[in-house]
Amino acid sequence: xxxxxxxxxxxxxxxxxxxxxxxxxxxxxxxxxxPQNQAGVLGLLVREGPQxxxxxxxxxxxxxxxxxxxxxxxxxxxxVRQERHATDxxxxxxxxxxxxxxALHAQRARREAWxxxxxxxxxxxEEQSVLRRSVELLSRLG
Numbered sequence: 001x002x003x004x005x006x007x008x009x010x011x012x013x014x015x016x017x018x019x020x021x022x023x024x025x026x027x028x029x030x031x032x033x034x035p036q037n038q039a040g041v042l043g044l045l046v047r048e049g050p051q052x053x054x055x056x057x058x059x060x061x062x063x064x065x066x067x068x069x070x071x072x073x074x075x076x077x078x079x080v081r082q083e084r085h086a087t088d089x090x091x092x093x094x095x096x097x098x099x100x101x102x103a104l105h106a107q108r109a110r111r112e113a114w115x116x117x118x119x120x121x122x123x124x125x126e127e128q129s130v131l132r133r134s135v136e137l138l139s140r141l142g
Contacts, residue, residue, distance in 0.1 A: 028111045034103060037062075037070050042079060042096055042104045050083065050093035079103055 029036065041056055051059070057067035071094050074080040079100030085091035096104070119128055 028114060031110065031114075032107055034107055038074055038079070039104060039107060041067075041070055041074065041094075042100050045080065045094060045096040046101050046104055050095035052085075052091055052093060056094060074100065 032039065034042065037060070040060055044056065044059055045051065053067050053071050054064055056071070057064045060067065062070075071080060071082075074094075075082065079097060080094050081097050082092045082094055085093050119131065123131060
């Protein structure tokens with residue numbers, strides 16, 4: 001009779017997974033043109049449309065002043081624009097510009113190309129199949 005392997009300790013697995021993902025994220029960010037906070041704001045605006053600075057601050061869990069600085073930097077770079085709210089003229093909405101959307105997509109494409117090259121160069125076809133199945137499991141964790 002063969003025994004099945006013992007299930008890994010969930011806390012140990014979680015620590016190993018956090019370390020591995022952290023290393024991957026740091027490697028991906030190394031060549032980013034946009035700082036993470038700016039890319040995060042652009043991502044929200046591209047996915048969900050224009051928002052107020054206050055809404056962005058709440059979504060990113062930062063102070064309004066910090067978000068105002070990020071919005072100012074993005075505006076100065078031509079990646080976002082501010083426009084009047086359609087129904088409340090007192091409010092300003094922040095919206096991604098075409099250049100902002102392009103910059104975000106370019107950063108994502110660069111990251112995906114880096115990952116694809118690493119997969120091709122560092123993993124055997126069998127390991128690539130295991131990774132494919134692992135992506136599905138990681139998606140279920142999120």
